[in-house]
Amino acid sequence: MLELSLRARRGSFHLEVVCSLASDWTVIFGPSGSGKSTLLRLLAGLDRNSRGDTATGKISLDGRILTETTRGVWCKPGHRRTSLVTQRSSLFPHLSVEANVAYSLANLERAIRTARVDEMLELVDASNLGKRRPQDLSGGQAQRVALARALAPGPRLLLLDEPFSALDGVASDALIGRLQTWARANGVQTVLATHDATDAFSTGAEVALLREGRLIAQGPATEVLQDERERIALRLMTP
Amino acid sequence: MDWQALALTLKLASVTTAILLAIAVPLAALLVLGRSRWLAALEALAALPLVLPPTVLGFFLLVMLGPRTSVGRGITALLGHPLAFSFDGLVVGSVIYSLPFAVQPLVAGFAAVQSNLVDAARLLGASSVRIVFSLLVPLARRSLVAAAVLSFLHTVGEFGVVLMLGGDIPGATRTLSIVLYNQVENFDYAAANRTAAILLGLSLTALAAIYLTGQMRGGKRA
Numbered sequence: 001m002l003e004l005s006l007r008a009r010r011g012s013f014h015l016e017v018v019c020s021l022a023s024d025w026t027v028i029f030g031p032s033g034s035g036k037s038t039l040l041r042l043l044a045g046l047d048r049n050s051r052g053d054t055a056t057g058k059i060s061l062d063g064r065i066l067t068e069t070t071r072g073v074w075c076k077p078g079h080r081r082t083s084l085v086t087q088r089s090s091l092f093p094h095l096s097v098e099a100n101v102a103y104s105l106a107n108l109e110r111a112i113r114t115a116r117v118d119e120m121l122e123l124v125d126a127s128n129l130g131k132r133r134p135q136d137l138s139g140g141q142a143q144r145v146a147l148a149r150a151l152a153p154g155p156r157l158l159l160l161d162e163p164f165s166a167l168d169g170v171a172s173d174a175l176i177g178r179l180q181t182w183a184r185a186n187g188v189q190t191v192l193a194t195h196d197a198t199d200a201f202s203t204g205a206e207v208a209l210l211r212e213g214r215l216i217a218q219g220p221a222t223e224v225l226q227d228e229r230e231r232i233a234l235r236l237m238t239p
Numbered sequence: 240m241d242w243q244a245l246a247l248t249l250k251l252a253s254v255t256t257a258i259l260l261a262i263a264v265p266l267a268a269l270l271v272l273g274r275s276r277w278l279a280a281l282e283a284l285a286a287l288p289l290v291l292p293p294t295v296l297g298f299f300l301l302v303m304l305g306p307r308t309s310v311g312r313g314i315t316a317l318l319g320h321p322l323a324f325s326f327d328g329l330v331v332g333s334v335i336y337s338l339p340f341a342v343q344p345l346v347a348g349f350a351a352v353q354s355n356l357v358d359a360a361r362l363l364g365a366s367s368v369r370i371v372f373s374l375l376v377p378l379a380r381r382s383l384v385a386a387a388v389l390s391f392l393h394t395v396g397e398f399g400v401v402l403m404l405g406g407d408i409p410g411a412t413r414t415l416s417i418v419l420y421n422q423v424e425n426f427d428y429a430a431a432n433r434t435a436a437i438l439l440g441l442s443l444t445a446l447a448a449i450y451l452t453g454q455m456r457g458g459k460r461a
Contacts, residue, residue, distance in 0.1 A: 046358050048274075078364030090359040094377045103373075104363035153363060 002026075002157065002189060006042055006057035015039060015213040021191065023206035024184060028193040029225060030210035036193035037086070039210070040159045042067075043191070044084040045077040061157055061189075083150035085163040089142040091134035097121070097145050098130040104153035120148035123182055124175065139166030144175065151182075158183060160192040164199075173202055197225050240433060241418045248414040251326070252394040255333040259341040259390045260383070262334070267345035268371040272357070282346075289339045297403025300332050304404075324406050329414075332400040340389040348382025349375045384452070388445045395441055 002021040008014070015035040028036050041047045042055055045066065059067040061082070066075045091100050101120050105113045121127045124144040134142060143166050150158065164172040180203065183190050192199065200207050200221040207224040209217040217224045270282050288296060304322040305311045315321045322328035352375055360370045376383060398416040405412030407421070415438055422431035 044362060046361070077358070077361040082362070084358075084362055086355065088355055090353075090355040092356060092359070092374065103360070103365070149359075149363070 001063075002043075002059075002061050002191070004043065004057065004059045006039070006055065006059065008038060008042060008047075008053070008055040008057075010038055010053050013038070013213060015042075017210070017213075017215045019208060019215055019218060021189070021206070021208065024189050025180060025203055025205040026189075026191045027200040027203065027205045027207045027221070028191060028210055029195070029197065029200050029207050030193075031195050033212075034195075034210045035213040036195075036210055037161050038213075040084060040161050040191065040193055043157070044082050044159055045075060045080050046084070048074065081154070081156040082159060083153065083155040083157070084159040084161065085143075085146050085150045086161040087143075087163060087165050089134065089139070089146060091137075091142055091146055091149070093134050095134075096130065097126070097132050097134070097137070100134065100145060101149045101152050103149065116152055117148075120152045121145075123151065123178060124148045125178075140168075140171065143167060147175075147179070151188075154186070155188060158188050158190045160190065162194050162196075169198075176203060197221075200225055240430075240437075241413075241415070243410055244413050244415050244418045245437065247326075247410065247412075248395055248416075251329055251333060251414060252391045254330050255337060255394045256341075256387055256391045258330065258334050259337060260387060263338070263341035263345050263386060263390075264371065264376065264383075267342050267349055268367070268375060270342070270346050271349040271375075272367065272370070285342045286339045288336050293336060293397070293399025294403055296336055297332060297400040300328075300335070300400070300404050304328060304331070323404060324408060324412060326405075326411050329401060329405045329412055332404040333394045333397060336397060336400045337390045337393045340393045341386040344382045344385040344389065345379065348379030348385075351382075352378045381452075385449060388449050392442050392445055396438060 003019075004021075005018045007016050013033075013035065015038050017035075017039060028039065030036050038047070043059060043066075047053070047055060056069040057067065058065065058069070061080070065073055066080050066082070067073060091097075092103065095103070098117055098121075101117045102113050105116055108116065117130070118127065121130060124147050126141060126144045126148060129137065129141055129145060134145070137145065143163055147160075147163060164175060167175065176199075179190075182188075192203070192205070194200065205221060207217075207219065207221045208215055209224050266281075266285060270278055270285075301323050302308065303310055304314060306315065306321060311321060311323075318327070322331060356374060356378070357370060360374050365373065395414075396416060397414070398420065401412065401414050401417060402420070405414075405417075407413050407417050415434055419431055419434045419438070422428075422434060
């Protein structure tokens with residue numbers, strides 16, 4: 001259970017979200033600029049107050065408080081058991097794919113680390129890419145590897161910020177399917193931010209609808225995204 | 240040719256460069272990754288030797304390291320001799336004087352590393368030290384080389400601080416710059432030409448090596 005009560009200002013943009021996300025797979029749906037990325041970065045603990053930008057509120061995951069600004073609690077990004085995969089590739093360019101995936105596993109024994117890396121690369125269908133450098137990967141391959149790297153440390157919360165944008169529809173659906181199965185089996189709660197309604201319908205997730213920094217609806221995709229559903233159907237039927 | 244002065248100059252530059260890199264890497268990382276409001280003051284302090292006349296810096300150090308201050312007396316008690324007019328004193332002065340030449344290329348190099356890579360490392364549980372040595376230093380290695388070469392060359396050509404703090408003691412504080420000054424003062428222009436040519440050759444060779452390395456790698460210059 002992810003509970004959050006957040007207020008943030010980024011320049012002229014204001015975000016205010018209060019909700020509880022109980023589903024193991026939640027889609028944050030909203031147009032570009034609605035605050036999805038800001039929200040995920042706050043959940044990951046990446047954005048703290050800086051000049052001109054402020055963030056206050058509380059975030060807890062399964063009862064464990066990750067952020068509570070009134071009490072000065074702020075759990076570091078690497079200590080939240082939270083992973084974030086974004087649309088923009090963030091693979092370390094000077095390391096091989098294997099070394100990228102193993103980055104968070106430095107404390108493990110070599111054999112265990114290798115097995116974990118192999119498992120993660122297999123999950124994202126990238127077993128044949130281990131020796132390559134990030135610059136030798138296509139956009140879709142880089143996103144698969146970034147996902148493998150994010151899963152390797154065993155997060156409790158997985159945040160996905162439109163991470164499959166470089167994959168075609170079939171490949172994306174297949175990868176999401178495998179990821180959902182793995183996440184459920186490993187007790188990983190997933191929050192996927194997207195502006196593509198088909199992602200929400202195809203995963204059968206609970207949907208939180210975000211508009212201009214405000215959460216305006218929350219529930220099953222078929223209810224929350226009724227308008228989007230009709231728009232997609234109309235577009236498909238129009239010759 | 241004063242080979243003793245050449246050897247001393249190269250020794251001073253090597254020791255200074257090694258110490259400077261050990262100081263400048265964490266300092267530059269702090270300036271780039273840190274969040275404190277005092278970092279601007281720290282950055283200004285680290286850049287101060289760029290604009291401070293070397294003789295002024297040398298004078299301050301001479302006074303501070305001398306027997307009239309508690310710092311100077313403490314160091315004398317610790318080492319058994321004062322730092323002023325010694326090789327160790329020159330190293331202290333050189334490190335301070337060349338600090339911006341090590342810090343500024345590293346700050347530029349570290350700042351050029353994309354913030355999403357640093358965020359990714361943080362999310363993967365990397366400590367600040369690990370972020371510096373597994374991410375910033377390898378990705379900014381050209382800046383590291385530039386910092387090392389600039390620090391070395393700046394120390395080789397140092398004059399004001401050396402003269403104020405070290406004087407002119409053969410084998411201890413007489414560097415090539417001091418030798419050149421002495422040669423000109425004695426109207427020995429032939430010897431001064433040779434000394435100046437060595438200093439010029441050292442500087443040009445090292446800078447050419449940096450730029451050639453940059454061209455061969457085809458990347459941006461640090």
